[in-house]
Amino acid sequence: MILSSWLAVALLALGAGALPQRQVPLFKETTPVHGADVPSTPERRAEMAALLDKYAPVFKLSKNERFFPSSVAFMLERYGYVQYKNGTWYEPKPEWMTPEGLDQLPRRGKKQLLSVDVPFNAQPLFPDPESSFMYGPAGQEGGMEPGPDGRGRVHDEVYGFWVDQGRGVVDLIYWTFYPYNLGKDVGSLGCLGNHVTDWERLILRTVDGVAVSADFNTHSGGKFSAGTYRWSDMELIDDRPVAYVASGSHGIWPTPGKHVYAQLLNLWALVDVTDDYGPIWDSKGHVVPIEYWTGPDGAKKVNHTGDLSWLQFKGAWGNKGQTSCWWHALVGICQVVDGPPGPNRLFGQPPDCIISPKAEEVSSYSFYLSKNVTTQAEKLNVTTVVIEQVCARPRASNLKPEEDPWAKALDEKDLDVWLMSETVQYRGREQHSGSLPACDGSRSVAKAYRISLWDDKGYHVSTSGLRVICIYEEGRPGYVVSGGAHVDDLDEWRWWLLRPTPN
Numbered sequence: 001m002i003l004s005s006w007l008a009v010a011l012l013a014l015g016a017g018a019l020p021q022r023q024v025p026l027f028k029e030t031t032p033v034h035g036a037d038v039p040s041t042p043e044r045r046a047e048m049a050a051l052l053d054k055y056a057p058v059f060k061l062s063k064n065e066r067f068f069p070s071s072v073a074f075m076l077e078r079y080g081y082v083q084y085k086n087g088t089w090y091e092p093k094p095e096w097m098t099p100e101g102l103d104q105l106p107r108r109g110k111k112q113l114l115s116v117d118v119p120f121n122a123q124p125l126f127p128d129p130e131s132s133f134m135y136g137p138a139g140q141e142g143g144m145e146p147g148p149d150g151r152g153r154v155h156d157e158v159y160g161f162w163v164d165q166g167r168g169v170v171d172l173i174y175w176t177f178y179p180y181n182l183g184k185d186v187g188s189l190g191c192l193g194n195h196v197t198d199w200e201r202l203i204l205r206t207v208d209g210v211a212v213s214a215d216f217n218t219h220s221g222g223k224f225s226a227g228t229y230r231w232s233d234m235e236l237i238d239d240r241p242v243a244y245v246a247s248g249s250h251g252i253w254p255t256p257g258k259h260v261y262a263q264l265l266n267l268w269a270l271v272d273v274t275d276d277y278g279p280i281w282d283s284k285g286h287v288v289p290i291e292y293w294t295g296p297d298g299a300k301k302v303n304h305t306g307d308l309s310w311l312q313f314k315g316a317w318g319n320k321g322q323t324s325c326w327w328h329a330l331v332g333i334c335q336v337v338d339g340p341p342g343p344n345r346l347f348g349q350p351p352d353c354i355i356s357p358k359a360e361e362v363s364s365y366s367f368y369l370s371k372n373v374t375t376q377a378e379k380l381n382v383t384t385v386v387i388e389q390v391c392a393r394p395r396a397s398n399l400k401p402e403e404d405p406w407a408k409a410l411d412e413k414d415l416d417v418w419l420m421s422e423t424v425q426y427r428g429r430e431q432h433s434g435s436l437p438a439c440d441g442s443r444s445v446a447k448a449y450r451i452s453l454w455d456d457k458g459y460h461v462s463t464s465g466l467r468v469i470c471i472y473e474e475g476r477p478g479y480v481v482s483g484g485a486h487v488d489d490l491d492e493w494r495w496w497l498l499r500p501t502p503n
């Protein structure tokens with residue numbers, strides 16, 4: 001799938017100079033701030049816990065997996081010290097190293113790394129038996145019971161956030177946790193990218209309590225993630241998603257097989273390998289329900305207490321990595337890298353792409369602006385909204401006749417990119433909609449859209465980031481190449497219209 005990075009570059013080139021500009025457009029999405037009591041009623045929380053359980057994923061681990069999941073509590077008991085990023089370290093009080101106590105660390109653990117005091121560079125196994133707890137409970141001798149199919153069963157908990165996006169949309173974000181991440185074998189350099197602990201996620205979107213799609217944002221997401229899947233394209237068991245977990249690095253994929261997710265110096269492909277022969281981790285009955293925020297209007301993250309206090313921790317979950325290897329300057333990573341941040345972040349964002357049915361002659365777009373955006377827009381006297389459809393088409397010169405131009409990820413240089421736009425009246429919090437001709441040409445695709453805001457004097461105020469569109473045709477699996485789409489975007493647009501004024 002082609003993602004927004006090259007589009008952003010192409011568009012910057014396109015947009016510059018063309019628009020009378022008053023403010024420099026900022027594409028930064030706003031992010032929620034901390035600081036609210038749990039806002040929902042007990043009934044609502046029970047309903048959301050039931051929804052999380054209803055769609056609890058079945059994770060299929062690889063037959064080659066050695067680094068199994070655990071609960072957060074399992075790992076907290078086993079850290080040895082806490083290190084500041086600057087190198088200074090301290091021994092935490094034992095009562096801090098619990099799910100209830102982790103937020104008691106100085107400054108909630110900000111700029112700190114929870115650290116084990118045993119060897120933690122698996123190449124590809126741990127040299128010392130004292131490190132073997134990082135194989136996880138199921139990775140111990142006799143740690144798994146086989147099911148009737150002979151495959152092992154794993155029962156560790158999964159952390160399920162529910163994120164109310166308004167208008168009936170609730171995203172369910174299932175975070176999996178592992179004591180250790182085995183990196184990738186890069187020939188004579190060994191396994192690169194190992195880290196203590198690993199957090200990976202699968203995001204489901206529900207509308208009025210019914211699942212409609214999933215986002216497989218493997219590792220840090222991006223170009224090589226599997227991206228957004230329609231529910232009808234997914235493997236399901238009892239209407240619950242099946243997800244395949246890559247051996248060692250735990251990326252979550254919709255299918256078994258080999259998945260290239262990154263490239264080091266165009267030399268080594270980093271590959272996630274999943275299969276359908278390993279242990280089964282059915283999370284039904286094991287999802288810890290977590291409320292994320294006060295909803296899109298307040299957009300404040302919930303303060304968690306009690307046995308969810310660990311969600312307030314602001315640091316990293318594993319030891320500091322190395323930077324001293326000779327190849328660091330070349331590839332940017334050594335055998336061991338820093339432990340990852342926790343899961344209480346990244347939400348309130350739209351899916352990787354906005355799933356939309358195909359349109360023939362005319363595209364239509366409908367969308368909402370967040371309260372945050374309308375408050376800013378009204379101060380800036382916004383009266384007009386311009387909908388910009390991003391069209392893209394492979395350059396004919398690069399095409400062999402039999403080649404499907406969209407089958408591989410294309411570079412910016414292989415594409416023509418152009419914008420088509422339509423002006424509509426600013427309508428505040430109400431739904432905006434407009435239509436414009438489909439992108440012209442048989443291989444063209446309506447690849448993304450964005451919006452820009454204009455004021456009563458005809459000045460350009462600000463332009464949003466891009467949202468990628470995935471187009472499907474009724475009755476056909478997957479996505480299609482189409483110059484037009486009916487985009488009904490349920491995620492409010494949220495971004496900073498103004499450069500924050502320096503005080």
Ligand SMILES: *[C@@H]1O[C@H](CO)[C@@H](O)[C@H](O)[C@H]1NC(C)=O
Pocket residue numbers: 030031032033371372375376
């Ligand atoms: C928009 O959201 C940001 C936080 O992401 C906040 O700092 C800002 O004050 C908000 N602006 C308005 C007008 O609500």
Ligand SMILES: *[C@@H]1O[C@H](CO)[C@@H](O)[C@H](O)[C@H]1NC(C)=O
Pocket residue numbers: 034035036037303
């Ligand atoms: C939530 O936590 C923040 C610190 O992260 C604190 O400033 C705020 O007062 C807390 N809010 C409530 C309602 O407890």
Ligand SMILES: *[C@@H]1O[C@H](CO)[C@@H](O)[C@H](O)[C@H]1NC(C)=O
Pocket residue numbers: 084086087088
């Ligand atoms: C590292 O940072 C911590 C927290 O800010 C501070 O207490 C400590 O003195 C610093 N150590 C060094 C070596 O700068």
Ligand SMILES: *[C@@H]1O[C@H](CO)[C@@H](O)[C@H](O)[C@H]1NC(C)=O
Pocket residue numbers: 379380381
């Ligand atoms: C918005 O319009 C009002 C009334 O015409 C004017 O006083 C104000 O300066 C305008 N604000 C901006 C940011 O243009």
